[in-house]
Amino acid sequence: VSRLRRLGPALFAPVLAVIVAVLISSAVMAALQVNPLKVFEVMVDFGQTPSQQITALVVIVNRAIPLFLAGLAVAVAFRMNLFNIGVEGQYRLATIIAAAAGAAVSLPAPVHVVFIVVVAMLVAALWAGLVAVLKVTRGVSEVISSIMLNFVALGLASYLLTGPFRGSAPASNIVSTSQIPESGWVPSLNWIFDALGLANPPRQLYGFLILAAVVGVAISVLLNRTRFGYDLRASGMSPSAASASGVNASGMVVKTMLLSGAVAGLIGLPDLLGATHAYTTNFTAGLGFLGIAVALLGRNKPGGIAFAALLFAFLDRALVPLQIAAFPASVVTIIQGTIVLAVVIANEVARRVTRRAAERGTAEAAAPTTGPTPGGSTDARQEVQA
């Protein structure tokens, strides 16, 4: 029962936010004479045959994998009150350099994949590390510097793609890096469908799913079960208390940003190693910004982020069907944006409700001797336990 009671407020905020977002976007659509019910009908219509339905599910999961990694990268920094808005630039730069490096070497299959993954993580971690170094040595706000480094990274990526890393013929329409040899591909997981006796869809389910799950578990363990994770969360909640207990604040900023960047480096790899095998001009963009939304919706916890990523992927899948049905596809962006705004407001309201309840609880328990505890400390203790 106590478990359920603790889960209550955690679930309450996101669910409320999604409902509010759906209502608001319905109102917007209705005001602009678009029938919201028909739009939602298109969104949940996965097709007639089992093969079509499973294809739709695969599309959602494939989209959710990078979103999950993006959310995770943002969340790691969020947990210590750092805003890594630079995830977008970090993963784009990491992906193109990893793509070029992967195409340039020939290694046996598993080593090749590991090599590409390591290169991507290193590049993104270093890029994020710049933000941390500027913050601790020069006092530059990480929000501004990571935004500026986004522009620099995107400019660099476009320079690298059209310049030194160009692998496509000069006349071709789409500029791309050279193809990564097959030993560097991550095989699909479609054998699962055969094993389960389901229709095997033409769409390939990314094998990166397994790695993403491993990363999610690893981050969860690191944050909740290790000294480093404890220091990180403590620095996020109260920098002064953390440094008083011997945590090196500057060191934590650098380490956290390196970790956040390393995770960000993985974002582009599901698509790169599972489908495109080369970085092109129209490589998936915008995952870094969506990652912020996903992290907020998932309340910065790996489990929540996974759900949020699936929800956003579900919304994204509707883009093409909506276009085919002649509805404005940007409805999806509106819903996503409203969800984010609604969820941050709902989180804040829920936090205040639980805090008030906790204050009442301590006040009753401690009433005879000390009286009510000041709000701040109860709150902090609760968050540590949760």
Add this chain to the structure above:
Amino acid sequence: MSTVLTTPEAPGRRSLTELLTGGSRARRLIWLIGGAVVVLAAVRLISGENDLTSSSTMSAALLLAVPIGLAALGGLFSERAGVVNIGLEGMMILGTWGAGWAGYQWGWEAALLGGVLFGALGGLLHALATVTFGVDHVISGVAINILAAGIARFLSELLYTDNPAGGGVTQSPALSSKPPTVSLPILSSGPDLLGKVEQHHWFLISDVAGVLRGVTNNVGVLTVLAVLLIPASYLLLWRTAFGLRLRSCGENPWAADTLGVAVYRTKYIAVVISGALAGMGGVFLVFIAGIYRENQTGGRGFIGLAALIFGNWRPGGLAVGASLFGYSDALQLRSPAAVVALLLLVAVLLAYLTVTQAMKGNVLQSAIAGVIAVAALIGFLTIDVLPPGIVSFTPHLTTLLVLSLASQRLRPPQADGLVYRRGES
């Protein structure tokens, strides 16, 4: 005898240092700008890149500085009232859309009104989330940026796809009228005396003429308005009771509350003004292009925020910041070759930092600055033209560089970014 000689010298030296580093902010600002022109003139002479101070670059710089300056001014109102506004970019996007929508139907005056109104709505949303609901300011701002892009896309898709006036999913029909422009008579139009002086490429004199002609020839009305808004904001924020109340909300809202300031209402007003100014920045971009286009803002809201920080949360400072970023943007657009000459400037600035940090004993920082300075110098000597991908981020890299050089002496409003709840501390 010696005493007689030294006594006049000592006050003389003191007044010189006073002149350079002390005194009022305004005087220091004038020295800073004067110094920048001299250094630029020298770099132009050494590198031979006349575009560095040509009037065409300068007028482009002014055009590009105005939207950044307006966004920064918006940030000033909001952050002086204690609300961090990362959502400036989103409010600017709303401003561009509003301007495009109203402008193609009813001309440029309506475009101005529409953009300001749309921006203000974005500000209202930010105020609702941060002031009423107490949401973290950065999170709310990020959400507004995502939402604003979505709203602009959605409305365009809905209203412009089958519009007989033109436009499409990513752009509006063209504005139905253009805003008028003004020029300074005699000096930069008609006989155009400044233009003639500029043609001679004399050291310093032609440079000053180029700068002056650039900012006085064919200037749009909105530019004039934007430039006037800077001193106006100073007067409003630092010389009126309203301004004092607004700033007190940013420094210590609890104390302001006990003195009877309506903190919530003041913050609301400040953030709505902030959105309106950012929206006006968006209108300006639409005026340049004569049309609303998706991604027209290109991160200028964020650069505006950086200009605000660079300017130490003061109107004069943010104007200098905006000019700097506008200038580097103009340079990369007009003459990629001249960007290489900027490397020389970077080398000089970083060499200065190397020396000052070494004198303070920060060996690591001094070494890093020194290495980059040498790299910039080598770059200047060896590179002819930078590839377009790299030139495109000149203003952003400039922002970063300037911030990392300036950031430590800045002082934000005391309660900037703190969530204020009445009755809680």
